[in-house]
Amino acid sequence: MENFKVGELPSVYYIPDFVTAEQERKLIDQIHAAPRTKWRELKGRRLQYWGGMVHEKGMIPEPVPKWLEGVLTGIAAKTDMFPSPLNHVLINEYLPGQGIMPHQDGPMYYPVVAILSLGSPAVMRFTPRKSSSPHHPDDSQATTEPGTNLSSAVDSPSHSSSQEHTAANALASEASGLSGHSDSSAAAQASCQETGQTANVMQNGTADSGKSVFSKFEDQLGFTGARKPSHCSVVLMPRSLLIFKDEAYTDHLHGIDESMEHEIDETVVNLPALEIPGFLDVEQRSFLPSLGGESLPQTVPRLGPRLSLTCRHVLKVRKAMFRIR
Numbered sequence: 155m156e157n158f159k160v161g162e163l164p165s166v167y168y169i170p171d172f173v174t175a176e177q178e179r180k181l182i183d184q185i186h187a188a189p190r191t192k193w194r195e196l197k198g199r200r201l202q203y204w205g206g207m208v209h210e211k212g213m214i215p216e217p218v219p220k221w222l223e224g225v226l227t228g229i230a231a232k233t234d235m236f237p238s239p240l241n242h243v244l245i246n247e248y249l250p251g252q253g254i255m256p257h258q259d260g261p262m263y264y265p266v267v268a269i270l271s272l273g274s275p276a277v278m279r280f281t282p283r284k285s286s287s288p289h290h291p292d293d294s295q296a297t298t299e300p301g302t303n304l305s306s307a308v309d310s311p312s313h314s315s316s317q318e319h320t321a322a323n324a325l326a327s328e329a330s331g332l333s334g335h336s337d338s339s340a341a342a343q344a345s346c347q348e349t350g351q352t353a354n355v356m357q358n359g360t361a362d363s364g365k366s367v368f369s370k371f372e373d374q375l376g377f378t379g380a381r382k383p384s385h386c387s388v389v390l391m392p393r394s395l396l397i398f399k400d401e402a403y404t405d406h407l408h409g410i411d412e413s414m415e416h417e418i419d420e421t422v423v424n425l426p427a428l429e430i431p432g433f434l435d436v437e438q439r440s441f442l443p444s445l446g447g448e449s450l451p452q453t454v455p456r457l458g459p460r461l462s463l464t465c466r467h468v469l470k471v472r473k474a475m476f477r478i479r
């Protein structure tokens with residue numbers, strides 16, 4: 155995994171092309187095939203959650219469908235960063251211009267998150283948490299499943315350091331009931347040879363020519379090279395997997411701007427991602443005649459829907475009382 159580490163903020167990992175285009179298409183189809191009632195409409199986006207309702211007293215588990223189980227076991231197998239099986243997936247759908255306010259995922263989850271991106275690209279920004287920052291009610295919905303009677307502690311404006319999804323104290327009991335399958339996962343079959351090379355370039359910052367890849371990109375984009383380690387942005391390309399933990403999880407907020415274009419600025423830590431074929435597909439490029447083959451875009455245009463699968467391990471899981479079939 156160290157090959158996929160990006161930037162100086164501990165600890166952010168970016169794996170390009172974690173799933174293939176075919177796997178991406180199948181996942182998008184599966185998401186859209188879910189019953190309409192699975193969608194929760196929020197002000198700025200809509201979401202589905204799978205694995206159960208997250209509650210401060212513990213998640214009431216529900217079986218994860220096969221197609222998602224493959225993603226979860228694939229992530230666990232390929233990344234080796236989760237000590238227990240991932241048991242929860244939040245699927246966010248963003249239309250052009252939609253985003254998610256800066257927030258923290260909070261103590262209901264084991265503090266490592268894996269986000270698989272599908273569809274249109276976007277930029278995620280990490281900013282240091284300030285205790286005086288205002289509370290965003292929307293944030294609590296982002297990761298704690300609105301409409302599920304989550305405790306008032308989540309939405310309480312009096313709640314301490316504001317943006318956090320502090321639904322409860324850190325919970326320690328292990329999740330149960332979801333056994334891992336280490337094979338046959340869509341994600342596990344994702345090509346890793348191709349990605350390994352790109353990742354090395356991302357990590358080491360040097361291409362074969364010996365010239366720093368970052369300086370090449372920074373020259374093209376007119377950057378001065380003064381990146382602040384604490385401010386980090388990651389371009390989330392379709393089919394990529396972002397993983398973050400440590401300070402990025404506990405001391406930083408993460409969010410996606412609600413705008414029609416995401417600026418590629420000096421905080422972006424995975425500039426080489428922009429050079430990967432397919433940064434914008436042919437259809438998207440036709441909207442932007444200025445985007446030639448050689449020149450790097452200055453922004454990520456939001457031209458179509460983006461779907462993200464936020465995969466986590468909910469720490470406290472309750473026994474399912476009964477199931478209606």
Ligand SMILES: O=C(O)CCC(=O)C(=O)O
Pocket residue numbers: 244246254259269278296297390408462464
């Ligand atoms: O859509 C994304 O990439 C981010 C989602 C997120 O931060 C969350 O669900 O907590």
Ligand SMILES: [Fe+2]
Pocket residue numbers: 257258259296297408
């Ligand atoms: Fe989040």
